[in-house]
Amino acid sequence: MLFWQILIDGFAISALYALGATGFTLIFGVSGVLNLSHGAVMVAAAVAAWALAGYLHADPYMSALGGVLVGVVLAFATYFVTVRPIQRSPRIAEAEKEIFILTATLLWGIIISETIAYFFTNNAKTVLPIVEGVVTVLGVRTPTNEFFPAVICWVAIGLLWLLVNKTRHGKAVLAASMNPRGVTLLGIELTHIHLAVWLIYGVLASIAGILLGMFLGVSSYSVGPLTASAFSIVVLGGLGSVSGSLIAAYVVGYLETVTAYMVSPAYRTIPSLLLLVIVMYLRPQGLFGRR
């Protein structure tokens, strides 16, 4: 019984972590940008979906769609307001650009989260769930709301895989993550690839944020922890490696769930953070890192 409970709960929360981390690692893999406003984009999408349902009485699907739209707009804004000007600035030394982008996205994230807090307070909000009720699987009474995010997460990740491996544009994105210079030599505009990646990122991060908002509820307080959790999953899996991030998400998700069930919910996050430290010592490039 306990075994099945851990298996089911761990699967659901890990799927959410995986989706959140996928976009984050994709951006890093393709353009070398560590986007520290990640949590803010997720929360903004979820709060937008909540507001659409609460104030404009949109149905769950429309409000979720609106939330994704807001998330995508914000992802582009992140790129055009904070990332691109620094990448193109002749006044910042090439070697320092990474740290400038890191700082800029961090500040951008703070701006977004403070704006959300200003207009909607820092109380947590729940996105209107698309499915409700409970089902009993293997003797475990599980909310349908727990399976739904897992399914959506895997559909989204599956579509991403198809896009990257089976379409011409997707293959260009993959190539850019391996060798940006080589891609430009083939006559592909790198800027277009960056835009495509930010678009994909915006969609994935927003879906993750909205699903988290349905499952748990999010507030401007969640911004920091969400960025940190994506960051540590991605570092654990290996920066830039999508499959590494997926596996790391499951390692973290199950480690947390097992700790919560077997030890104490108060120590939920500690073992996964210890694991991160150990991996940093023994394998600094992460479990599946290329760099």
Place this chain on the structure above:
Amino acid sequence: MRKHFLHLLSCAAVACCSLFATTAAFGADPIKIGVISEAQAVAGSSIGPAAQLAADEINAKGGVNGRKVEIVVYDNHSSAAESVRAFQRAVNEDKVNAVIASYISEVVLALEPWAARLKTVMITPGAASDVITQNIAKDYEHNKYTFHGYLTSSALAGLVCDAAKDLLVTGEKMKSAVIMSEDAAWTTPLDQGYETCLPKTGLKVLDHIRFSPDTTDFTPIFSKIESLKPDVIITGISHVGTQPTVQWKSQQVPIPMFGISSQATNSTFWKDTNGATEGVLYQAVSGPGVAVTPKTLPFVDAFVKKYGNTPSYAGYTSYDEVYMIADAVRRAGSTNSDKLVDAMEKTDYVGTIGRVAFKPKGDPHVHGLKTGAGYITGLMLQWQDGKQVNVWPKQLAVGKVKFPSFVKLSSAR
């Protein structure tokens, strides 16, 4: 040019006259009260406006001994460091006579030594940690400038137990409970209080679960609680609220939740949780439509009329505290801090949440509020169909306890 000059002159004259008029009405310097609070947090955002409302009312009636009450508001962005800077600025530059500060225990604990160093009366409208009053008891002469204008955690635990005895033990024949609280400074004394007082009411404590406020999945916690088969979950949550409530509903946990759930006191909680809060019982010192004292509803009406939203729990206390400080200044006949402390200690004031009096020197919770019959008894409210309905104490109750269909009471099980 000349016309322009004349115009300017007349403007200046008018300004002088109006200035003179106010000084004529309010002879001496104003009584300045600093308000350091959290403008973005729901609980904190009412503190400043409620204080201003009280000041306006006092000034409309001629002020205190002819002195006007002036409120100076500082937003601390929920940060202890910013609160300390605001406190220093309030006392050293803006020369305030007293400070009303924050609903966050950690912030008030950071300000407490500064109230002592700068010898300035400070009162909190919303923090709950017992350590605030324990510090005063430990070094009274030094820390006597701090007053605790809201209930301490151990007092809150006592009030929850009082309500549990009537509603759960007598009303629903319940026998066992599990305590579920977030890991934070304010819940340590709360949990100790629960563990002592719940058995006395007749509820056996089966387990005590503390969880991290960062918890992303409450399923393991509720599963564990369910396997223990308690009759009720006694809560101690404030930093989280939406998350456990939403998962309680979506997982259809068949056990009622009862206790402290600070976010449930907000009128927006129904919307924040999409109605998942239906059936949640929470302790509060005030509630919509509940006339705790004759002053409660007029205050709420005036607040809603002026600001367009309902006050948070800290709004009620903040409003009362301005009146209490003004009253203390009147009785002391001065704004001298030591005289003000003496006068504040003699406070016996019926405010919006009940009769306010402070525990005397020598009490382990000196400068904390007196609670229980005749003083502050608190309420127990329940979310029902989108409304906060008061169900306890009996003389103030407007409805009866009822639960959503997935909650299976032990008496019916």
